[in-house]
Amino acid sequence: MNAPLRHPEVAADAALVHVRGLTVDFLGGRKPVRAVGGVDLDLKAGEALALLGESGSGKSVTLRALMRLLPEKRTRIGGTLRIDGQDVLALRKKSLAAFRGGTVAMIFQDPGLALDPVYRIGDQIAEAVVRHEGASHAQGRARALELFERVQIPSAARRLDNYPHEMSGGMRQRAMIALALACRPKVLLADEPTTALDATVQIQILLLLRELQRDLGLAVIFVTHDVGVAVQVADRVAVMYGGHLVEVGSSGEVIGAPAHPYTRGLLASRITPDSPKGVRLVTIPGSPPDLADPPPGCPFAPRCTLAVPACDDGLPERVALAPGHAARCIRVGAA
Amino acid sequence: MTLDPRDRGGPAQPLLSVSGLVKHFGGKGGLLGRGPVVRAVDGVDFAIAKGETLGVVGESGCGKSTTARLLMQINRPDAGDIVFDGEKLGTRALDLKTYRRQVQMVFQDSYASLNPRLTIEETVAFGPKAHGLSAGAALARAHDLLRRVGLEPRRFGGRYPHEVSGGQRQRVNIARALALEPRLLILDEAVSALDKSVEAQVLNLLDDLKRDFGLTYMFISHDLNVVRFMSDRVMVMYLGKIAEIGPADDILKAPRHPYTAALLASQPSTDPAARIEEAPLTGDPPNPINPPPGCRFHTRCRFAADLCRTREPGLDPVAPSHLAACHMAVEGSGHPQAPTLPMAA
Structure with missing residues (x-):
């Protein structure tokens, strides 16, 4: 059949x-x-x-x-x-x-x-x-x-x-x-x-x-x-932001141990069945980039709380975190 | 929360109560005189207490949006009473214009609900002007509200709806809804079209506004997690009827209606180890044109007994402040899985 x-x-x-x-x-x-x-x-x-x-x-x-x-x-x-x-x-x-x-x-x-x-x-x-x-x-x-x-x-x-x-x-x-x-x-x-x-x-x-x-x-x-x-x-998840794959890995890795600040922000702002009521939701400030006028370096830098001046120096290279798990962020592991 | 000078019945009196609400579409008229009847809302009773948020969930065709539109009087109900702070709508004590000022609505489609030819500040000032405020005072109120929803009036006031993002447009819709100083805000999938990172911002804003303006919310959404987070009580609808209503945590942590349980079990988990292996329900929700006899859910219910196919369950108390329309939840109903009466045991 x-x-x-x-x-x-x-x-x-x-x-x-x-x-x-x-x-x-x-x-x-x-x-x-x-x-x-x-x-x-x-x-x-x-x-x-x-x-x-x-x-x-x-x-x-x-x-x-x-x-x-x-x-x-x-x-x-x-x-x-x-x-x-x-x-x-x-x-x-x-x-x-x-x-x-x-x-x-x-x-x-x-x-x-x-x-x-x-x-x-x-x-x-x-x-x-x-x-x-x-x-x-x-x-x-x-x-x-x-x-x-x-x-x-x-x-x-x-x-x-x-x-x-x-x-x-x-x-x-x-x-x-x-x-x-x-x-x-x-x-x-x-x-x-x-x-x-x-x-x-x-x-x-x-x-x-x-x-x-x-x-x-x-x-x-x-x-x-x-x-x-x-x-x-x-089985695998690729997270996309501003036209780039910012993080790729198995779903367990990306959702369970997110490395890119955008992935982390996205997951933190989600409401889960266990989100305590009456507590303010964590938000990502600002809004996604205007693709007609993109940021010079990392597309997430303007909204990123971990951003440093070097983030504007060009698209970050892929940083390998584990076999098959990688993130485009120069601040991986900063917080 | 300061006492609203418009408050009439005190805190114990519901802000809104609805009884026997019915709306059928089609049927009479039509090209051949008799078309099919859509039983969109088919006898609904509930109340919303002052200052609370009532969440409403259910799938397409369950009647949640029609209920909202009946409350807003966008559609007139075929039957049923709407009582607002103790005054029945349509009597001399509460005419439609006075009522509408106090009940406002925010829709899902932020763009379709704005006039594309009005700037944002004109949009927000429009209602107050129509209700007799001077142009200058209306504009001042618009600026106030725009600031309140996080849109700097000098930067955003002169823009048109297409010149701002979806999240910002929904903030404009919220500001406009607040411009007439309503007491009840109906949010019909108001954050559903927004991206998750923006949704959280707007939910936080709604929380602030509720406290600062002493508002009462009816919050309609298909997202059970968001509804649980936002609501004090939750109402679950299925095919034009209430399936279950009660405290949010009771309904969404210990549901008594099998439909609510199936809705919850259909939510994909974010844990790869907890993937759903079998669909809790088969098929689509039936058409409200020909709702099944007896319990409307029996065609998809795994616990359905003969009783369910013939006798429609009432909305009966099953726990403190918790009502459910299921024979299984009521003692001595005759359903094989119903709790037995202590006397009969």
């Missing part, structure tokens, strides 16, 4: 996603805005990484760059981007179309972005299979049914004939996941797919994604602003 959905060529230990010095500039304004300032990422098959950050941190832009979904004329992507051995930035029209969906697929916060409102969902999935694999429509429908069962949509056969608006929010999200998996991708990109869902539905979708990742050997990059969601879906 799972075997045919799994991509045939996924070797257990291959480095699927290899990103070095990824930059994204938005053009068209008075001056270019650097939304992503040089991101390095590596991801193996079957590995899940959470990209944790606030609005404007560049997490969604990074994700879209991996699939070249940003408007070509108004953006400039720099750096090295290899996914499954392909140079993503060099892909031309036809190979790019095969790459999207066939190697990398994406799910969104709003299923409305991925599903066409005027086609039955079963037909949308079948069409993707026909396009990518040259299969017949009937074969495509058979794959759609298999996928609907895989994502645990009740009465799957009947639901294939639904239009998106005939489904509830959680069901639509499952249908979108089925569509994303239609062409057996190796990498699944998830852009806050559960943010708009109710709590009791969110956890169902998170558990489903985790199960699919395990069973199908998918590499998953999951963008979220929610620490709990990041921990639930991913």
Whole structure:
């Protein structure tokens, strides 16, 4: 049942996603805005990484760059981007179309972005299979049914004939996941797919994604602003701020022993079930940087209580704290 | 907190009490005369004491936002009474205009709730001017309030809503809500769209304002941790009804309604060793167009018995100041897991 959905060529230990010095500039304004300032990422098959950050941190832009979904004329992507051995930035029209969906697929916060409102969902999935694999429509429908069962949509056969608006929010999200998996991708990109869902539905979708990742050997990059969601879906967490990955490590390390002052501030300002009432919340003063006019050095320096003049001398180098755990901060260990 | 000169019934009288509140949408009218009826709020009773914060939680379609809009009289209830500090709304003693000055609301979408063509200081001064204050006095009050919410009027007063950040916009909305000197502030997911580091700043501000202006809050949110932190009491809603209401720590540490327990168990933990392995509930919340008979939660409840499918539970006391609408929580209800009456044992 799972075997045919799994991509045939996924070797257990291959480095699927290899990103070095990824930059994204938005053009068209008075001056270019650097939304992503040089991101390095590596991801193996079957590995899940959470990209944790606030609005404007560049997490969604990074994700879209991996699939070249940003408007070509108004953006400039720099750096090295290899996914499954392909140079993503060099892909031309036809190979790019095969790459999207066939190697990398994406799910969104709003299923409305991925599903066409005027086609039955079963037909949308079948069409993707026909396009990518040259299969017949009937074969495509058979794959759609298999996928609907895989994502645990009740009465799957009947639901294939639904239009998106005939489904509830959680069901639509499952249908979108089925569509994303239609062409057996190796990498699944998830852009806050559960943010708009109710709590009791969110956890169902998170558990489903985790199960699919395990069973199908998918590499998953999951963008979220929610620490709990990041921990639930991913083994590794990358914290993003002002267009840079400021801290990367296992979820246990980053959440349990955060090193970067931003990560520490973010975790300290969270309200937990044990936060004492009537006590003032710890806050990070100020607001995130204006990307059109970024700080000269560390993007967090203007809000950082540990900042020293040297923090403005350029982007801090990565400081290794443990194997696989690193932070971009010259003041690591200062307090 | 100094005694509010507008106070009528003294501290023991609830600031707001609501009984039998009902709002159905659709049904009558419509193209063919009879459309489906959405039972958004279906018979709700509660009170908010002076100076307290009542938290409201529940999922989409539970009626929490409709309840807020009924209290604000943005929508008129089909049935039910709203009593504000002892005076019934709609009687000669309390007309709508007087009531609205005392009850103000802050919405989730900080941008949609501001007029893009008014500067921030004009926005805050608008209400007082409409209620008869001179232009100069209204502007002075606006500057005062902007300073109070952390926006320096000389720097921010002349800006337009799109020229400030989301957190700053929500501060403007809070200043505007306070401009008419309300006694009750309804915060409908007011911090939900903000980033966590900004959310904490605004929650601290709300705490300060509550103390300094002697305010009472109704705090609606989907974030249970934030609700527990902010609230004295919590009300849990499900499909247009109250599932459970009581002291915040009781509700969120020792819930008596299985729905509240499931909501709590659905919150992802930040401890990788404490990941959730199984979803507490399956499926989506049912549609309020056709709520299930009996207990509205029985279709998703793992403890549902025959009784739950036929008889609707009342909202009954289960602990001091703690009410729950669950047969399982009431002695001798007939539910197999209900505590037995001491006499019958």
